[in-house]
Amino acid sequence: MKSRNPLYILLMFLFLVTGCGQKERNRTQFLQELQSIDIRRGEITLCGSEQGSFGKVSFGLSCAEKVRADFNLATALLHSFEYPEAEKVFAKVIDADPECVMAYWGVAMSNFHPLWAQPAKEELVKGEKTLALARSLKSTSQRESDYLEAIGAFYDHWDSLDHATRVSKFEHATEAIYRKYPDDKEAAIFYALALRAASDPADKTFAKQRKAGEILNALFTAEPDHPGIAHYLIHTYDYPELATLGLPAARKYASIAAASAHAQHMPSHIFTRLGLWNESIQSNLNSISAARCYAENSGLKGHWDEELHGIDYLVYAYLQQGRDDLAKEQLDYLGTIDLVSPVNGKDAYTMAAVPVRYALERKDWKAAAALELPSSQNFPWDNFPWEKAVLSFGKALGAAHVHQQDAAVQALHALEDSYKRLAEKGKMYEANQVLIQMKASQAWMKFFEGHKEEAFQLMTEAATLEDATEKHPVTPGEVLPARELLADMYFESGDYIKALATYEEDLKRHAGRFNGLYGAAQAAQKSGNILKAVQYYRELVAMAPSYDHKRAALLYTEAFLKKHV
Known part of the structure; x- marks a missing residue:
């Protein structure tokens, strides 16, 4: 040689x-x-009836064998929106196998939370930097590169493209993966999530939701313990017109991810839509307990936002059953909370809405007129104009009903200020919610001033706008539905036939509401339709069969049924 x-x-x-x-x-x-990236690290901290249970996920992966179990756990946490804990486990995978591209994808997904509040700037920066590192790696899997670029479609140009545009780009990218890899169950599940995230709240055909539901239901039977399938089915069907389709998933999900506070709470979205108050109450009691455990075991400063979120849904359910004493216990407890974490819209909405619900659902107009933002909480209310508007609305309605004109006008001005601030920021969904409240407040002010025609016009406009807009997932329902308020106005004016028809129309969207059922029963009775009155009074007592009946409405209902049945 x-x-x-x-x-x-x-x-x-x-x-x-x-x-x-x-x-x-x-x-x-x-x-x-x-x-240099502030990725969360540490052991996961979650609580539940079966600590350590988060469902079953099997994500085909090219990363080292030693990290695959942790990756599946992280993905299961991601599917239950346990974002901080998911990020910790994805970080653990990165530390054990720095070339595992999908672990970086997981960190980016953990900071996206598509069905919750938009990511904060620091979360967008974290996602962008994490993706840049992942893109510098040489992936041996085209499928995994496709996943990475799908979440990249959301983070790329985040400083120049609006949130909705980037969510739409994410949807189209996940659709491409779904079609390219037809045997990839996770691709189908994440595409369904993307469809729900990109759905238009004004689309009453629910085209994207129905498509997502078809995809998920096709997987549900074969994958009954997958947390993402059941969870996303609930979100997909969280509408009055679709809620019955979500009931099987709602009754399954809590047992799939027993250690997740959010998984304990989420079924109550469907239970609330269907007026299944006992199930909603139990769901949220479990969630609140798990959330408190999580805050304690994780060393969280203050009360976790999941606890407050559950309290709002719990109070709503209690009030629909006339269990005012239990609702008051939660209201009083909420008043003792002086620190929440993280500070966000879920906290703000609960702290504003619960006292309003307690006053308005009981028609305690004097208490509603005296409402003020909670003073015990050191909370940046100026950052949350939509949530503040809920309290202004309650105050305006209360003041109008007790004929405190100056106070009603002042509350209306506060609503107008919130609307202006939201519109200026381009938050038109929230602005339109406040617009509905403004019109309803003006309607009742006009009604008690004697301008009945203008009052009905404004109240009808408010009801029509609300019918065309879906509620936000942060709330179990409007503090008082606009169409129910319209029915109340017909009743107050003595038009009992129109009142009955309007209550019945509203009950189609707000099943099992105490005031809707009682209003319908009263309107039927006043209009001479005793059979229908008996029907609605029976529904009302069936909803609260064994509780201390302290509301005058329930006492009257029992007396009426003794006489007529």
């Missing part, structure tokens, strides 16, 4: 040494950049 030129051998040696050195420098720089 012919000997190598010594100079050639020396150059090759220097090239290899230099290349290895460059590779090591690149690896060191990569790890330094990774450590």
